[in-house]
Amino acid sequence: METLPLPFEKALVTGAAGFIGSHLCDRLLQAGIDVVGFDNLSTGREEFLSGALGDPRFRLVRGDTQDPAALEEAMRGRQFVFHLAANADVRFGLQHPRRDLEQNTLATFNALEAARRAGVKGFAFSSTGSVYGEPAVHPTPEDAPFPVQTSLYGASKLAGEGLVQAYAEGFGMRGFVFRFVSILGERYSHGHVFDFHRKLRADPSRLEVLGNGRQRKSYLYVQDCVDAIFPALARAEGGLNTFNLGTDEACEVDDSVGWICEAMGLKPEILHTGGERGWVGDSPFILLDTSRIRALGWKPSLSIREGVLKTLRYLRDNPWLLEKR
Amino acid sequence: METLPLPFEKALVTGAAGFIGSHLCDRLLQAGIDVVGFDNLSTGREEFLSGALGDPRFRLVRGDTQDPAALEEAMRGRQFVFHLAANADVRFGLQHPRRDLEQNTLATFNALEAARRAGVKGFAFSSTGSVYGEPAVHPTPEDAPFPVQTSLYGASKLAGEGLVQAYAEGFGMRGFVFRFVSILGERYSHGHVFDFHRKLRADPSRLEVLGNGRQRKSYLYVQDCVDAIFPALARAEGGLNTFNLGTDEACEVDDSVGWICEAMGLKPEILHTGGERGWVGDSPFILLDTSRIRALGWKPSLSIREGVLKTLRYLRDNPWLLEKR
Numbered sequence: 001m002e003t004l005p006l007p008f009e010k011a012l013v014t015g016a017a018g019f020i021g022s023h024l025c026d027r028l029l030q031a032g033i034d035v036v037g038f039d040n041l042s043t044g045r046e047e048f049l050s051g052a053l054g055d056p057r058f059r060l061v062r063g064d065t066q067d068p069a070a071l072e073e074a075m076r077g078r079q080f081v082f083h084l085a086a087n088a089d090v091r092f093g094l095q096h097p098r099r100d101l102e103q104n105t106l107a108t109f110n111a112l113e114a115a116r117r118a119g120v121k122g123f124a125f126s127s128t129g130s131v132y133g134e135p136a137v138h139p140t141p142e143d144a145p146f147p148v149q150t151s152l153y154g155a156s157k158l159a160g161e162g163l164v165q166a167y168a169e170g171f172g173m174r175g176f177v178f179r180f181v182s183i184l185g186e187r188y189s190h191g192h193v194f195d196f197h198r199k200l201r202a203d204p205s206r207l208e209v210l211g212n213g214r215q216r217k218s219y220l221y222v223q224d225c226v227d228a229i230f231p232a233l234a235r236a237e238g239g240l241n242t243f244n245l246g247t248d249e250a251c252e253v254d255d256s257v258g259w260i261c262e263a264m265g266l267k268p269e270i271l272h273t274g275g276e277r278g279w280v281g282d283s284p285f286i287l288l289d290t291s292r293i294r295a296l297g298w299k300p301s302l303s304i305r306e307g308v309l310k311t312l313r314y315l316r317d318n319p320w321l322l323e324k325r
Numbered sequence: 326m327e328t329l330p331l332p333f334e335k336a337l338v339t340g341a342a343g344f345i346g347s348h349l350c351d352r353l354l355q356a357g358i359d360v361v362g363f364d365n366l367s368t369g370r371e372e373f374l375s376g377a378l379g380d381p382r383f384r385l386v387r388g389d390t391q392d393p394a395a396l397e398e399a400m401r402g403r404q405f406v407f408h409l410a411a412n413a414d415v416r417f418g419l420q421h422p423r424r425d426l427e428q429n430t431l432a433t434f435n436a437l438e439a440a441r442r443a444g445v446k447g448f449a450f451s452s453t454g455s456v457y458g459e460p461a462v463h464p465t466p467e468d469a470p471f472p473v474q475t476s477l478y479g480a481s482k483l484a485g486e487g488l489v490q491a492y493a494e495g496f497g498m499r500g501f502v503f504r505f506v507s508i509l510g511e512r513y514s515h516g517h518v519f520d521f522h523r524k525l526r527a528d529p530s531r532l533e534v535l536g537n538g539r540q541r542k543s544y545l546y547v548q549d550c551v552d553a554i555f556p557a558l559a560r561a562e563g564g565l566n567t568f569n570l571g572t573d574e575a576c577e578v579d580d581s582v583g584w585i586c587e588a589m590g591l592k593p594e595i596l597h598t599g600g601e602r603g604w605v606g607d608s609p610f611i612l613l614d615t616s617r618i619r620a621l622g623w624k625p626s627l628s629i630r631e632g633v634l635k636t637l638r639y640l641r642d643n644p645w646l647l648e649k650r
Contacts, residue, residue: 093491093495094495094496097434097438097441098434098438101431101434101488105430105484106426109422109423109426113422113423116422133490136468142471143461143470143471144470144471145468145469145470145471146467146468146469146470146471146472147471148490148565148567149486149487149488149490149491149494150490150491150494150495151491151494151495152488152491152495154487154491155484155487155488155490155491156487158483158484158487159430159480159483159484159487159488161474162474162479162480162481162483162484163426163474163477163480163484165458165473165474165475165480166418166474166475166476166477166479166480166606169474169475169476169605169606170418170419170475170476170477170605170606171419240473242473280494280495281491281494281495
C-alpha cells in the first residue's frame with residue numbers, strides 16, 4: 001500500500017515493544033519519522049524492536065504509563081503520540097477488576113495529560129471493537145447505536161475514547177480513535193491462535209475450545225492494521241476521527257480451529273465447553289463496517305484465513321515465544 | 326405520583342447530602358426504606374438532611390468516594406446502592422482535567438467494587454444527557470448513535486456508565502443508569518438559575534449571559550427526577566436498564582433569563598458573551614426522548630418554567646445558600 005506523508009516528523013509510541021506497537025515503530029521509521037518508543041517491557045519484548053533499535057532515529061524509553069512525569073518527559077519535543085500501551089486481555093477482567101481501569105483508562109488519561117503538557121498536537125488511540133458490546137447491527141458502523149458494555153476491557157477502552165474526544169474538543173488536540181478487531185501476524189503473542197497452537201503442541205490429541213465454536217469473529221493482519229494509520233492521518237479532516245479497522249468477513253471459531261489443525265497436520269478431538277459465548281462478556285458476533293477508512297484508500301491485503309496461517313508459521317518459527325518469561 | 330414498592334429494604338446513597346441525593350434519601354425513607362447516607366460534605370450540606378437525620382431509619386456516614394474501604398464498610402448489609410456523589414460541574418473540566426476522572430470515573434469504580442465486595446445486588450448511577458455530546462437526533466433516545474464526548478464531565482460519566490454495565494454483565498449485579506438533564510428545585514445550589522439569581526442580586530442593572538442566549542436546554546424538577554426511581558426500579562426488567570430523564574420541552578437560555586428577571590421584578594441590560602455555545606464543550610441543544618421511562622408510568626409534574634420559578638422562590642427564601650462556606 002502507498003505510504004502517504006504524515007503530518008509530523010517526531011512521534012512517540014507507547015507500548016512500543018508490544019505486538020502492534022513494534023510494527024508501528026518499524027513503519028514510522030521506514031516513513032522517515034523520528035520515533036521515541038515508550039514501554040515498561042512488562043508484556044512487550046525488546047526482541048520485537050531489534051530492527052528499530054538499530055536505527056539512529058529511534059530511541060527506547062523504559063517507562064510506565066502509570067508514571068505521568070516519565071510520560072511527559074518522554075513526550076517533550078514530540079508532535080504526535082500513538083497510545084498503544086494497554087492491558088490487551090479482554091477475557092480476564094473479572095479476575096482483577098482494577099487492571100483494565102489502571103492500565104487502560106488511567107494510562108490513557110496520563111498519556112493525554114502528558115501530551116497536553118508537553119505541547120503535543122495530535123493523539124492516536126488504539127481502541128477496540130469490544131466497545132460495541134453485543135451490537136444490534138452487523139457489520140457494525142462507527143455510529144452504531146449507543147453501546148452497552150459487556151466487559152471491563154470494553155468499558156476501559158470506551159472510557160479512553162471519551163477522554164481522547166474531550167481532550168480533542170477542549171484542548172484543540174487532533175484525536176484519532178482506531179477500533180480494532182483482533183489482530184494477527186508476526187510477533188503475535190497472545191490470543192486464540194497462540195493458545196490453540198500452544199495447547200496442540202502440548203497435547204495433539206485433543207483441543208478444548210471455549211463456547212460452542214460457532215462464535216463469529218473478525219481478525220485483521222497486523223501489517224494491514226498498521227497500514228491504516230497512513231491514510232487516516234494524512235487524509236482525514238476534522239479534530240476527532242474514529243475508524244473501525246477489520247476485514248469485511250467473520251469466521252467461526254471452529255473455522256479457525258480447522259485451519260490451524262490442518263496446517264499443523266493434526267486431527268485432535270475438539271471439546272467445546274458450550275454456550276454461545278466463550279466467556280462472560282464475550283461478544284458472539286464481531287464484524288465491523290470499515291467503509292469509513294476504506295473511503296480514504298485503505299484495504300486489507302490478507303483474508304482471515306491467510307492471517308491465521310501466517311501467524312501460525314510465525315509461531316512455529318519462533319518457539320521462544322512459548323517459553324515462560 | 327404513585328409510590329411503587331421497591332425491591333429492597335436497605336439502601337445506601339452516595340452524595341446523600343447533595344441536591345438530588347438528599348431528596349432521594351427523603352423519598353426512600355418515606356417509602357419505608359432503611360437508608361445509609363454517604364457523603365464527604367465537600368459540596369453537600371448537612372442542612373439538606375435535617376429531615377432525614379430525625380428519622381431512626383437513617384444514618385449518615387461521613388466518608389469519601391476516594392476511600393474504597395470506607396465505601397465497602399458503609400455498604401455492608403445494604404441491598405441496593407444509589408451512586409449520586411459526583412463532581413457535578415460540567416463547565417470547568419478544562420481548568421482541572423483530573424477532577425472529573427477522580428470524582429466521577431474513579432469514584433464510580435470505587436463504589437461498584439465496594440458494592441460487589443459487600444454483596445450488594447443492585448446499583449443505580451446518576452449519569453447525564455451530556456454523554457450524548459452534540460447529538461445528531463432530537464429528542465435524543467437512549468440508543469442514539471454512538472456519541473462523541475465534548476467535555477471531560479461527559480467523558481467521566483460515560484466511563485461510569487460503562488463500568489456499571491460491565492459490572493452488571495460480569496458480576497450479575499442489577500444496573501440502572503439514569504441520564505438526567507439539568508435538575509432544578511428546592512436545595513438547588515449551583516447552575517444557571519443560581520448564577521443568574523446571585524448576579525442579579527449583586528447588580529440588578531445588568532446580566533452577563535454566556536453564549537448568544539439561544540442555546541436550547543431541557544431542565545427537570547428535582548421531585549420529578551426522584552419520582553422516576555420508583556417505576557424504574559419496580560417495573561424495569563433485565564440486568565441493565567438505562568433511562569433518560571427530562572421534560573419533553575427545551576427552552577432557550579434567554580427564555581429562562583426572561584422568567585427570572587420577571588419574577589425578580591428586574592429589567593437588567595442583557596450582555597451576551599456570544600457564540601452558539603456557553604463554553605468549550607457546551608451542547609447547544611439538549612432535549613431527551615423520555616418515552617422509555619414514560620412507558621413505565623412516569624411523567625414530570627412541572628414544566629421548565631414552573632421549575633425555574635420554584636427554584637427562584639427557594640433561592641429567595643434561603644439566602645444562606647449564597648454565603649461563602
